[in-house]
Amino acid sequence: MTSKDGYSWTKAQGLRAGVPSIGVIEPPSNVKSADTVYDVIVVGAGYCGLTAARDASLAGLKVLLLEARDRIGGRSWSSNIEGYPYEMGGTWVFWGQANVWREIARYGMQDELEISYDFSRGINKYLLSSPQGTQTFTHEEEDALMQSSLAKLVNVDGCLGKTVVPFPHSGVLTPEARKYDHMSVADRLAEIKNDLTPNERLCAESFVLLCSGGTLETTSFYEFLHWWALSGYSYEGCIDYLVKYKFRGGQSSFAINFFKEALASGNLTYAFNSPVATIQHGGNGVQITTRAGQTYKSTKMICAIPLNVLNDVAFDPPLAPGRKAAATTGHVNQCVKVHAEISDRDLRSFTGISYPHNGLIYGFGDGETPAGNTHVVAFGGQHNHFHPEENLEHTKAAFQGFAPMNIERLVFHNWSKDEFAKGAWFFPAPGLLSTHLKDMRARESNVVFACSDWALGWRSFIDGAIEEGTRAAITVRADFAGRAKL
Ligand code: FAD
Numbered sequence: 001m002t003s004k005d006g007y008s009w010t011k012a013q014g015l016r017a018g019v020p021s022i023g024v025i026e027p028p029s030n031v032k033s034a035d036t037v038y039d040v041i042v043v044g045a046g047y048c049g050l051t052a053a054r055d056a057s058l059a060g061l062k063v064l065l066l067e068a069r070d071r072i073g074g075r076s077w078s079s080n081i082e083g084y085p086y087e088m089g090g091t092w093v094f095w096g097q098a099n100v101w102r103e104i105a106r107y108g109m110q111d112e113l114e115i116s117y118d119f120s121r122g123i124n125k126y127l128l129s130s131p132q133g134t135q136t137f138t139h140e141e142e143d144a145l146m147q148s149s150l151a152k153l154v155n156v157d158g159c160l161g162k163t164v165v166p167f168p169h170s171g172v173l174t175p176e177a178r179k180y181d182h183m184s185v186a187d188r189l190a191e192i193k194n195d196l197t198p199n200e201r202l203c204a205e206s207f208v209l210l211c212s213g214g215t216l217e218t219t220s221f222y223e224f225l226h227w228w229a230l231s232g233y234s235y236e237g238c239i240d241y242l243v244k245y246k247f248r249g250g251q252s253s254f255a256i257n258f259f260k261e262a263l264a265s266g267n268l269t270y271a272f273n274s275p276v277a278t279i280q281h282g283g284n285g286v287q288i289t290t291r292a293g294q295t296y297k298s299t300k301m302i303c304a305i306p307l308n309v310l311n312d313v314a315f316d317p318p319l320a321p322g323r324k325a326a327a328t329t330g331h332v333n334q335c336v337k338v339h340a341e342i343s344d345r346d347l348r349s350f351t352g353i354s355y356p357h358n359g360l361i362y363g364f365g366d367g368e369t370p371a372g373n374t375h376v377v378a379f380g381g382q383h384n385h386f387h388p389e390e391n392l393e394h395t396k397a398a399f400q401g402f403a404p405m406n407i408e409r410l411v412f413h414n415w416s417k418d419e420f421a422k423g424a425w426f427f428p429a430p431g432l433l434s435t436h437l438k439d440m441r442a443r444e445s446n447v448v449f450a451c452s453d454w455a456l457g458w459r460s461f462i463d464g465a466i467e468e469g470t471r472a473a474i475t476v477r478a479d480f481a482g483r484a485k486l
Helices: 046-056 098-106 139-154 175-181 185-190 200-210 219-230 235-242 252-266 307-312 321-329 345-349 391-398 430-440 463-480
Strands: 003-010 014-019 037-043 063-066 113-115 126-130 133-137 246-247 268-271 276-282 285-290 295-303 314-316 336-342 351-354 362-368 372-380 407-412 447-449
Touching: 003 345, 014 391, 037 046, 037 285, 037 463, 046 063, 046 252, 046 268, 046 295, 046 336, 046 463, 063 295, 098 252, 098 463, 126 139, 126 200, 133 139, 139 185, 139 200, 139 219, 139 235, 175 430, 185 200, 185 219, 200 219, 200 351, 200 362, 219 235, 235 295, 246 252, 252 268, 268 372, 276 295, 295 463, 307 321, 321 430, 336 391, 372 391, 391 407
Parallel strands: 037 063, 037 295, 063 268, 126 351, 276 314, 295 447
Antiparallel strands: 003 014, 003 407, 113 246, 126 133, 276 285, 285 295, 336 372, 336 407, 351 362, 362 372
């Protein structure tokens, strides 16, 4: 099945909107009666909503899952182009992420992982490209350079940030953490400007921008420290947790298991292609109306809609002021993630930075396609932001910013223009977490708000989405706890 989401380009086919994916659900709805009053309606079929819907339906609750798109997975989904899974959004997982690993084990997918990198051949180098030219390093030199740059960046306490974020899964920001949350990474770089070599500066800045998808000014320094802490306070940890292990069959091959298990419970009703327009809630329950005018009723609701689009839904009563303010501020991540299938087999083992002049900042060989070509993935963001489908020549030129390559195919999802995401993974500007993390997590009468965007641990990750979906289902189950069958 082909989703309406995403784009692909080849010379023969030109630019095409819509990408095939095993995450597209057919038939798009199994609603039998418009009059059913559900125990809980879950809005959003990303990993958070899928987890919540599955756990609630397995607990015996009558669940309706409503999703705006034609597919599951939200910001994590994979293509199925000629049998090859280009990851359109969330990709890498790691066994150190407790929630995601629990689910990988649950579905017996521990042997379905593969390593993105293959440092074995051809241009087996780290290419550091700046307006001054391209320098070439071994991958060992790359690791040493990245470790020394990031160590200088995070070392605010002589302990690589360990005293600032000693418990990365805690939701409590200490006064010191708040201090760093009010600082941007640009502020921190100004403090250490005399300590970094020019190459260390290039490496630190481009790595931070890879993480935040924002600019140095809009990136909370605390949240970078939080990612660093979650990754075991080391660059090696960052690689293991953030960009190394992915599913051979793509993210949609993982997400589909959540949906199938929920459906097999017999308690799941669902409707895709159903963007929610209004949510009314009060003492008597919840009434939800889609843009097409269809209404659904339930006792409870789990709202798994991302922060940047929460204000696009009309809530009655209106959202609590703190949550409304957080959604108005939004997060800053406007990551541009683009895949290229290239005929140059020698580039399978390269990694590279092309900064600060280029639209794509960070790229590397990510796989080999069925045609035997190299698959390169590259990331840009708010810094030199661009929309890949608007100027394909610019997009291709941005890949050449790493190394000359012969591009045969491009595949991407424009998350900035996606009306149901308006951005990529959550990354906060200075001050957002200190001011509004608690607000984002609070429930409002019968509505539980759950999303990876305000998870406690791996906030911004698939793990955080599952953490939140689990929390939401437990909360709603507790509401029904008196009922006999639970
Ligand atoms: P979402 O996946 O956004 O789900 C929310 C759902 O709500 C969506 O399906 C949306 O369509 C739906 N929705 C929105 N509005 C409405 C409405 N009005 N009515 C009905 N439905 C609505 N994480 C990792 O762990 N590893 C990675 O490598 C990684 N890389 C990433 C790369 C990119 C480019 C992106 C975009 C994200 C990446 N992430 C990664 C982050 C990860 O994808 C997300 O954190 C996670 O998928 C979010 O899940 P969620 O369920 O909380 O939200």
